[in-house]
Amino acid sequence: MAIRNEWTEWHLTPGGWERGSTRVQGKGNTWADEPGDRVLSFVYKEVSTSASPEASITSEETWRSKTATDIDALLQQHGASPRML
Structure with a gap:
């Protein structure tokens, strides 16, 4: 079970x-609308369990525009998804 x-x-x-x-332990979820001009979405997670207090860190693509043609150019310009909470 995640602690x-x-x-x-x-x-x-x-x-x-x-x-x-976002979800912050002890504070719950804070919901925000997705930007209307987004072309790509990721979720960055940190999970610790009682069996392993060291955080398991993942970053996963959760959405990609089917019509945007500039995703690669935007990734080149702005870099990879932030790896932080």
Whole structure:
């Protein structure tokens, strides 16, 4: 069972990476609407369990525009998804 499960959504837009919804242990979820001009979304997670207090860290693509043609150029310009809460 997780003793800490925190995450942050990150959305790539023409202006760069924007923070989305988050979950912070002890504070719960903070929901945010996805930007209308997003082309790509990731969720960054940190999970710790009683069996292994060292955090398991993952970053996973959760959404990709089917019509955007500039995703690669935006990734080149703004870099990979932030790896932070």
